Amino acid sequence: MRKLLTGNEAIARGAYEAGVRVACAYPGTPSTEILENIAQYSEIDSQWSTNEKVSVEVAQGACFAGARVLVAMKHVGVNVAADPLFTLGYNGVNGGFIFVSADDPGMHSSQNEQDNRYYAKFMKTVLLEPSDSQEAKELVGQGLEISEQFDTPVLLRTTTRISHSKSLVSLSPRQEIPLKPYEKNPVKNFVMPAHQRIKRPGIEDRLQRLAKYADTFPGNRVEEGGAEFAVITSGPGYLYAKEALGDRATYLKLTMTWPLPAGLIRDFIDKHGKVYLVEEGEPFLEEQINALGLSVIGKELFPRIGELSAAIVREKLLGTALQRLTVDCSAVPGRPPVLCAGCPHRGVFAMVAKSADIVTSDIGCYSLGFMSPLNVGDTCIDMGASIPNALGFAKVLPDRKIVATIGDSTFLHSGITGLIDLVYNQGAVTVVILDNRITGMTGHQQNPASGFDIHGKPAPQVDLEQIVRACGITSLWTVDAYDLAQTNAALQAALASGGPAVVIARRPCILIQRNVVREPLEIAADLCKRCKACLKVGCPAIEFAGGVVRIDSVMCTGCGVCRQVCKFGAMRKAGGAQ
Amino acid sequence: MSDVKSILMVGVGGQGTILAGKILSMGLMAAGYDVKMSEVHGMAQRGGSVSNQVRFGKKVYSPIIGKGQADILVAFEMMEAMRWLEYLKPGGKIVVNDFRIPSGPILIGACDYPEQVLESLKTKADTTVIQAGEIAKQIGNPRTMNLVLFGALVKGMNLTDIDFETEIAANVKPETLKLNLEAFRAGIAALEK
Numbered sequence: 001m002r003k004l005l006t007g008n009e010a011i012a013r014g015a016y017e018a019g020v021r022v023a024c025a026y027p028g029t030p031s032t033e034i035l036e037n038i039a040q041y042s043e044i045d046s047q048w049s050t051n052e053k054v055s056v057e058v059a060q061g062a063c064f065a066g067a068r069v070l071v072a073m074k075h076v077g078v079n080v081a082a083d084p085l086f087t088l089g090y091n092g093v094n095g096g097f098i099f100v101s102a103d104d105p106g107m108h109s110s111q112n113e114q115d116n117r118y119y120a121k122f123m124k125t126v127l128l129e130p131s132d133s134q135e136a137k138e139l140v141g142q143g144l145e146i147s148e149q150f151d152t153p154v155l156l157r158t159t160t161r162i163s164h165s166k167s168l169v170s171l172s173p174r175q176e177i178p179l180k181p182y183e184k185n186p187v188k189n190f191v192m193p194a195h196q197r198i199k200r201p202g203i204e205d206r207l208q209r210l211a212k213y214a215d216t217f218p219g220n221r222v223e224e225g226g227a228e229f230a231v232i233t234s235g236p237g238y239l240y241a242k243e244a245l246g247d248r249a250t251y252l253k254l255t256m257t258w259p260l261p262a263g264l265i266r267d268f269i270d271k272h273g274k275v276y277l278v279e280e281g282e283p284f285l286e287e288q289i290n291a292l293g294l295s296v297i298g299k300e301l302f303p304r305i306g307e308l309s310a311a312i313v314r315e316k317l318l319g320t321a322l323q324r325l326t327v328d329c330s331a332v333p334g335r336p337p338v339l340c341a342g343c344p345h346r347g348v349f350a351m352v353a354k355s356a357d358i359v360t361s362d363i364g365c366y367s368l369g370f371m372s373p374l375n376v377g378d379t380c381i382d383m384g385a386s387i388p389n390a391l392g393f394a395k396v397l398p399d400r401k402i403v404a405t406i407g408d409s410t411f412l413h414s415g416i417t418g419l420i421d422l423v424y425n426q427g428a429v430t431v432v433i434l435d436n437r438i439t440g441m442t443g444h445q446q447n448p449a450s451g452f453d454i455h456g457k458p459a460p461q462v463d464l465e466q467i468v469r470a471c472g473i474t475s476l477w478t479v480d481a482y483d484l485a486q487t488n489a490a491l492q493a494a495l496a497s498g499g500p501a502v503v504i505a506r507r508p509c510i511l512i513q514r515n516v517v518r519e520p521l522e523i524a525a526d527l528c529k530r531c532k533a534c535l536k537v538g539c540p541a542i543e544f545a546g547g548v549v550r551i552d553s554v555m556c557t558g559c560g561v562c563r564q565v566c567k568f569g570a571m572r573k574a575g576g577a578q
Numbered sequence: 579m580s581d582v583k584s585i586l587m588v589g590v591g592g593q594g595t596i597l598a599g600k601i602l603s604m605g606l607m608a609a610g611y612d613v614k615m616s617e618v619h620g621m622a623q624r625g626g627s628v629s630n631q632v633r634f635g636k637k638v639y640s641p642i643i644g645k646g647q648a649d650i651l652v653a654f655e656m657m658e659a660m661r662w663l664e665y666l667k668p669g670g671k672i673v674v675n676d677f678r679i680p681s682g683p684i685l686i687g688a689c690d691y692p693e694q695v696l697e698s699l700k701t702k703a704d705t706t707v708i709q710a711g712e713i714a715k716q717i718g719n720p721r722t723m724n725l726v727l728f729g730a731l732v733k734g735m736n737l738t739d740i741d742f743e744t745e746i747a748a749n750v751k752p753e754t755l756k757l758n759l760e761a762f763r764a765g766i767a768a769l770e771k
Contacts, residue, residue, distance in 0.1 A: 004603050004613060108618065132614075165641035166603060166615040243640040311644040322646035323668050325702055332660045333689045335590065335681035337626040373686050535686045540625055543680055544687040 012037030014140025019177030028074030031102035092151035096144030127258035219255025230272030342557030344507030384414030518558030582635035589654030594724030722761035729765020
């Protein structure tokens with residue numbers, strides 16, 4: 001049976017078929033749907049973890065206990081999880097251990113473009129790069145077999161186009177893999193320097209054995225074709241090379257790319273002489289091939305920035321481009337993402353804008369508070385950075401009013417340690433926890449504060465107020481994010497407190513509480529003075545056109561934020577009622 | 579790869595381009611084609627510009643449509659047709675919904691919604707304008723607008739031999755099937771005129 005699956009769905013299917021028993025992740029685009037889909041297989045114990053490091057550590061425990069495991073994260077998630085992953089390379093595995101890094105060249109929804117293939121080399125582990133969904137599915141099972149055979153963690157690296165593109169996949173039944181027996185083995189699993197020194201030479205030996213294996217790995221293969229071009233390629237680069245060059249080229253298609261299949265590469269280059277390397281992103285393969293004393297034509301031709309495409313391969317190797325219409329699309333007004341109509345963050349940002357001098361933000365929907373017209377946010381770096389960034393600002397600029405904004409899920413992911421640091425070091429910072437009861441930006445995943453698990457079943461709910469108090473915060477306010485006066489009063493009091501303070505602005509994400517949407521509002525034309533104060537909250541349901549402000553009654557959720565910023569009482573319930 | 583056809587559906591988050599792309603892909607797969615489909619996730623969900631790209635043929639490699647490669651551009655929103663126009667192949671077709679959704683900068687008065695969009699499109703390619711919103715409203719549910727546009731796409735690409743109605747049945751709620759099928763057929767009819 002064949003099905004159209006995204007790369008992420010295919011990886012989930014691969015985990016099911018390969019007998020994976022435990023799977024963990026923290027949501028992150030473009031990786032999120034891997035765990036969402038795995039959660040649909042009752043044979044796999046799946047969970048959202050509080051962050052990527054925790055997800056890896058849970059999976060490690062299950063792997064030590066003898067189960068096949070899978071962990072999934074976006075590329076920057078690997079940075080968070082790097083500590084346990086690096087050391088796992090020393091320990092090795094019991095049940096197979098595969099971790100997925102979903103990279104995002106072109107930064108469709110990410111803060112950087114890091115090419116995580118380098119992690120495989122740095123961690124002295126195995127790198128697998130699928131080019132489509134079928135390969136993505138198969139590589140889960142193959143990767144787990146390599147993991148068990150060579151006693152190593154395995155990195156399965158995708159990119160946005162692999163993760164989010166659908167292609168045809170042949171399905172197979174699940175293989176039930178018995179648990180490996182668990183035996184206490186301190187030298188293997190307990191990291192003391194003495195134990196690690198014993199294992200250290202074995203890692204080098206393992207790499208050499210893996211390098212030999214890479215030459216025989218079935219996914220590393222020559223595809224004979226025309227003699228015009230000889231091309232080495234991997235991952236999405238393979239798709240673009242085949243699209244552009246078709247049968248005019250002969251290909252060395254690489255799927256297991258670390259350790260490098262040096263024998264295959266050497267033979268291919270010896271045979272063809274002039275060889276092109278079509279590689280998306282950094283010159284990872286090129287540097288390793290050059291280190292073998294071999295030369296290929298790679299980044300001197302192809303960009304290392306952004307995504308590769310068939311058009312780039314066509315232009316660089318054939319010197320041609322597809323015919324195009326003569327149009328100029330640059331003048332079309334932009335359509336940037338915005339906070340939704342009824343988003344509970346909107347009013348909070350409107351109030352923060354009034355009272356704060358410097359705002360450090362964080363990763364989530366609320367980073368959109370930065371967009372015009374709200375324009376709230378001086379910095380945004382990585383998950384959890386808002387609070388420590390604010391403390392740093394407070395040390396240097398003590399006369400400024402400094403606010404850190406962070407979402408509920410991000411606070412649990414890596415905000416708590418920052419808050420403890422803020423209290424311990426007594427920074428005059430007001431932290432606003434934008435608690436919308438869900439992990440929003442990645443498409444509504446449950447988290448420890450939402451009260452539900454990955455299956456939507458009730459789960460213990462952590463109490464943010466208690467956590468905040470336990471960190472040592474005594475100045476704490478909880479407000480309704482739709483109530484601007486209450487929010488503003490709390491912010492003023494928090495900033496006036498002169499020490500670390502927290503305001504929890506609570507209201508569920510409008511997209512998950514449609515049932516409590518109130519009656520839409522309209523503008524009473526006779527009362528509206530066209531001062532445009534309502535436009536400054538940037539609600540997509542409010543439009544200024546032809547000199548008139550208008551509310552879209554379909555989009556309006558009746559949240560009332562615009563009504564509270566209107567000084568003339570011009571907002572009323574649609575139909576004229578008060 | 580001359581036998582590969584490329585269909586580009588563009589619109590605004592929440593307009594239903596993804597469902598239309600899914601039904602299209604499944605129908606093409608059932609008809610024996612190799613199919614690839616790409617959609618943009620992430621920040622586009624928050625009212626941003628979205629595209630759904632479907633490519634089919636004997637063997638498809640790239641999941642992404644390049645500039646000058648789309649055989650048809652189906653715009654669920656007028657301004658998005660302008661934004662994506664350079665992806666259309668010379669000689670390709672445009673199906674455009676006579677429907678405007680102002681973006682953030684327009685809403686706050688920072689710039690104006692472009693004028694003469696439909697007229698401008700017509701000077702560039704074979705353009706069919708569809709009142710998909712009106713048609714869907716007449717059928718009884720404005721939310722079936724995406725199926726009206728999907729019907730127009732199927733007609734525009736001469737894919738009416740493929741049994742898409744089975745795929746629609748498999749992908750919409752049973753209670754909305756009748757209206758969705760009506761919308762689909764109305765979309766086909768709109769391009770026959």
